[in-house]
Amino acid sequence: MAEDLTHNEIQIGGLPSSVLRIALGTWAIGGWMWGGSDDNLAIKTIHDAVANGINLIDTAPVYGFGHSEEVVGKALSTLSEKPFIATKVGLSWDNGKVYRDSRPEIIRQGVEDSLKRLGVETIALAQVHWPDLNTPIEETAAELAKLRQEGKILSLGVSNYSTAQMKIFQQAAPLSTSQDPLNIFERATEKTTLPFVKENDMALLAYGPLCRGLLSGKITADSVFSGDDLRKSDPKFQAPRFEEYLKAVKELQALADEKGKSLLALAIRWVLDLGPTIALWGARKPEQVTNIRDALDWSLTAEDYQKISDILARDTPDPIEPTFMAPPER
Template sequence: MNVETTRIDGIPTPVSRIGLGTWAIGGWMWGGADDNASVATIRSALDQGINLIDTAPVYGFGHSEEVVGKALAGMRQHAVIATKVALEWGDGGVRRNSTPARIRQEIEDSLRRLRTDYIDLYQVHWPDTLVPFEDTAAELEKLRAEGKILAIGVSNYSPAQMDAFSATTMLAAVQPPYNLFERAIEADVLPYARDEGLVVLAYGALCRGLLSGRMNASTTFDGDDLRNADPKFRQPRFAQYLAAVDALAELARERHGKSVLALAIRWVLDQGPTIALWGARRPDQLRGIGDAYGWRLSAQDLSDIDALLARHVTDPVGPEFMAPSLR
């Protein structure tokens, strides 16, 4: 497989342009987890040239990081670990907290769970407007000076928030939701990233599995699966999105001999300084990953994709339901 790579400032290793997203591996909000399958998934990703593993403490309340650490035991040098900071959890749910004290506690917890002495990319998970951005940035800069992190990123930040943050430390990356169905960042975050030289880690590149091509009108989700709370997966919207996936699948097959999954990932990769985060928790969910590399969508493809989305998805909705509360 001819893996496409990019560079993230501060990280010496070239980074694969498809990264493994490990939210589901944590189990929480995804109907549980199978740790043996998760370990096998991470190692299969490495075998296929995916060296970026993206995780977070809140994914399973530490469990995802623990599984990543277990999977990378003895092969840490082959992986680029991206994790996050500044969410806390308790009886009241998940809340934002980017105080220096919280960051200092979390870095030690994450290093222990990940079984490593440094994190390649450390990202503030959500903006905490109750703490001055310069205080958060200054604490992360200290961690970089101590060698505990190599590069600093933010997630779910606006350009104005990134400006305030980067006045104190150098930002290397931003992680927003981005896929064929969720494109709000095209108005602000994506052009900002292009102008400022930031790498965009697009989370939800397959829109919580909608763009995998493996769902139909009878698909249901177990337990605490977050898709039970996602408006996209409720009728009548679900039918609109499934119809769009069918049309995208036809375009991908007829023009490129590709799956709709490969098309969805290729589309993200063609948008600029992007990395597509591919969520998986079983090795078979990585099948076809190489089909996204080595080709490009034409201007006509992009225009026709926009037209078919407008035709089929008449009541679009974004990913706003996922935002955690302030303290």
């Protein structure tokens, strides 16, 4: 059962203790689609995140095609206090081409591979990365239930599933979490998955809470994205929509200033105040995790939420959801 223990913690079903409601996201640490990464800096980032109170790290095999998990494993090997590790299954790749594959044998092999890369005996939370429409959901769930019974997984989750798909999963295995895109600019999850999560005593891991840096306060009209940076294919970062979103960012920054908070803290707090949520704080440099606790121990008011909604209605009346990120079917 997922429930708020304090303002800052939440219990995920299957885990022996609660987790901070800010977790470390390691997509960028893998380097792929983020213009590369420095392993030594990444390890220092993980260590600093744990020192700042983070006790859940979210990764995935596809982040750098195994590289993110390997870096997380190296960082874990020198930590005396081990955080919970959440990883994923259900995506395969061939020559850099990623596709969905949740066949039972692929799920089992994926878990075994992740255990080796991470250097652990048990994965705290295994999540199906994307639904595979070519494989019955109940078969995927049943295989994960077996792996859990074998002690290789403590808790099960899904990512990017519809509520109908989650109901099918629940018929074959217990479901503790759903991981979905959720931030001030991308709010579809607020109306779809979040109500289901609340009704089923689950926790929602919100990915992209800073909207790929838009809500960090550091992106300007002069920002350049190069190489394989996924923002080159994100419509929000292309003219003329980029100007609309930057205008909204400026107004959100003014609201944050009024409250004596950073825009980053305001964006994370917005996610946390919605309910049983965990914000995935993506970072690959130590300085990016120094302000983690700025988003804790306070709340936005109903008036703040209305001001944010008014800004969005005025500046981004036709919001763009992150559908461009979905990988193809097998």
